[in-house]
Amino acid sequence: MDTDVLVVGAGPTGLALGIDLARRGVAALVVEQAGALFPGSRGKGIQPRTMEVFDDLGVLDAIRAAGGPYPVGMIWQDGRRAGEHRMFDPAEASEDSPYTGPWMVPQWRTQQILRARLEELGGKVAFGREVVGLTQDADGVRAEFASGEPVTARYAVAADGGRSTVRRLLGIGMTGETVDPNPTLVADVRISGLDRDNWHVFPPGGDGDGFLAICPLAGTEDFQLVARFPEGTTPDLSLEGIWKVVAARSHLAPQAVTQVRWASDFRPRAALADRFRSGRVFLAGDAAHVHSPAGGQGLNTSVQDAYNLGWKLGAVLTGGAPASLLDTYEEERRPIAADMLALSTSVHRGETRRGEATRQLGLGYRDSSLTQETRTAPTALRAGDRAPDGELDGVRLFDAFRGPHWTLVAVGTKAPALPEPVHGVSGAEQATYSKGLFLVRPDGYVGWAGDTGDGLRQYLGRAGL
Ligand SMILES: Cc1cc2nc3c(=O)[nH]c(=O)nc-3n(C[C@H](O)[C@H](O)[C@H](O)COP(=O)(O)OP(=O)(O)OC[C@H]3O[C@@H](n4cnc5c(N)ncnc54)[C@H](O)[C@@H]3O)c2cc1C
Incomplete structure (x- = not known):
């Protein structure tokens, strides 16, 4: 075998898993189809439980230094500040739970920090390696790439995101529903003339256009702009397109937006992979569950999938644990993901506030066969x-x-x-x-x-x- 574990995808899931395997002395290779790490801010809220995981993985200080707390929301109406909006239920730090609110770090920055830690531990990401084929037998897995030599491994992990190629190659279905048929634009922009003390919210106006929110991204000079569009439309991701949204939905001069650093659009869906494992291949992160970003759960749940799987792979590959230990990955993580989907949908629909449940400190495995x-x-x-x-x-x-x-x-x-x-x-x-x-x-x-x-x-x- 070329390596013990092939990790497909260098998003938060693949990088966290790479770190956990590297510190256990497990030979692992993280392959990434792109030529560089993902450049956008999208998963910017790190929940308290993930802060604890990051403490264990050795990146907490860097994550703290790179980010900051969420600013208080400010509702704007007719160019005037109309009132504050508290997005999160308050929580007090305590001796048993030292982290409280989500900590804001743009996803691209979190990924840079995770990659640096992976490299510090001797691991690496092989960029420009797109998996296009996967076969397995009783002994291992063989991955084919769009270019370059195939790789053989004893196990593989699909950390290749919501549109997972590996999941498709394994024939594992996703069961779920559309949460919101309206497309949402998300972009990292530079804006002049808007303060960084608030998360600026512009509720839908009388013209029927959707909502606009502009959040200063901690540790950067950027803002994350989020705008919801009517069903059936396609958001224009260009600078001119964003000028139009800003002009129609806020008091800001459109040219206040001086730069679009990254932009994307999505229609929130909630779906769960029918299985998290096929033989020697495991699904983790968005490859196993997709959902609305409203509750700030995706990156967090993904990192925690990796954290659950890492030590089990390590114990089987280097510690002499029986291979049956790996069965507990799906047993433990799939119910957590199913509950998280329901929670994210509920937060998206305004039925549940961001608070105790979204902080993820109460999650656990009481019903696991490993408990x-x-x-x-x-x-x-x-x-x-x-x-x-x-x-x-x-x-x-x-x-x-x-x-x-x-x-x-x-x-x-x-x-x-x-x-x-x-x-x-x-x-x-x-x-x-x-x-x-x-x-x-x-x-x-x-x-x-x-x-x-x-x-x-x-x-x-x-x-x-
Ligand atoms: C607008 C928005 C806001 C969000 N806000 C939050 C938040 O506040 N908190 C939160 O927890 N989550 C949030 N999320 C969700 C979060 O971004 C995702 O859950 C997270 O990125 C999942 O990580 P991942 O590593 O599983 O997948 P990804 O980040 O998608 O990474 C997958 C990687 O695999 C690579 N890849 C794909 N196919 C192949 C292949 N065939 N071969 C090799 N490599 C491949 C991709 O290029 C990519 O780098 C948000 C998402 C959106 C869209």
């Missing part, structure tokens, strides 16, 4: 839940979890002897963890919980430990 709760009287934190941050005997838990290992958290009870790859942290009873033993998976979820260490060794055997 074992053995305590006789479980407390609020159960096996399957996200392992919260906190402090135990002077050690910050997220510091203890950071890295590709498992961690046993022993709270108010003695930890049993553990195989060497499992790290340990212990301390007196505390509020979030209460009391007990909590085995935290490499992706930061409690896999197993017990009053004593009975059954812990057998559980670890499933992960090859």
Whole structure:
């Protein structure tokens, strides 16, 4: 085999997976059809759970430095500021959840940061490599490219976005619906004469034209312009086309827009791949689920798909875990994606506010076959839940979890002897963890919980430990 894992697509999913595999010493190749990384801002909201994932992947400081909080919305009417609009329900940082609101970083910048981290770990992206064919047998996968030599790998991951070629080559269908038949234009623009303290919202006027919103992109001099168009029309993505929209829907002089740096249009759909796996090939990110961007879930869910799959591929390829561990990827991620689709559609239709659910901190795997709760009287934190941050005997838990290992958290009870790859942290009873033993998976979820260490060794055997 040329490599252990072939990752198709260098979007947020492929890059995050590349990082996770590289830090586990798994040989992986990320191939990308384009000649460079994606240049647009589209997935600009990084949710608190993804901030935690980024902390573990070693990019949090760069992500923090590159972005900023979302500005407060400002509704404009007839050229006047008509009132503020709070887009997100407020949330307070706490010891167990250090990140609160979404953090704004344009997607192109996030991808640059992920790529730099991948390269720092010795990985790389092969650009100009478009996958056009894929076959597999019991031992591996063989990918054909539009140009260049084929690549063989033990596993492949389709991280090639909503129009996934790999998904089509595998014959996996998408089931879903159109969320909004009206096309939406999204563009990164330079504008003079508009302040950067607000997300400027211009509600639809009496002329029947749709809504316009212009958001300053943190860490840049650009704004993200979003405009909804009537059904059946095709938005004009040129500078002149954007001048017309700005002239018709705002008080701004059209020429205030001086540059269009990137523009695209889309019609929101909510659809889920019928399967997330076919033999040795896995679907992740937008290749597995597409939805309205309204809830700011896509990039986040995609990165978290990669985070779920990375350690399992690593455990099977280098850690001696049984191949059946990989079955839990679809088992765990498909229900999460299905719920996320419903949430995004609901936010799009104005039925749900952006708040607790969109922050993604409550997601977990309680019903997974990989989850074992053995305590006789479980407390609020159960096996399957996200392992919260906190402090135990002077050690910050997220510091203890950071890295590709498992961690046993022993709270108010003695930890049993553990195989060497499992790290340990212990301390007196505390509020979030209460009391007990909590085995935290490499992706930061409690896999197993017990009053004593009975059954812990057998559980670890499933992960090859
Ligand atoms: C307007 C808008 C706003 C959004 N806002 C948010 C937000 O606030 N928060 C959020 O979480 N998400 C948001 N999203 C969604 C987010 O952009 C996507 O979910 C995210 O990009 C998915 O990442 P991905 O890596 O799975 O796919 P992509 O980013 O689509 O990357 C796929 C990559 O695969 C490459 N590729 C495709 N075919 C092949 C092939 N055959 N061979 C090799 N390479 C291939 C592509 O060139 C591309 O680089 C938004 C989306 C839009 C459109």
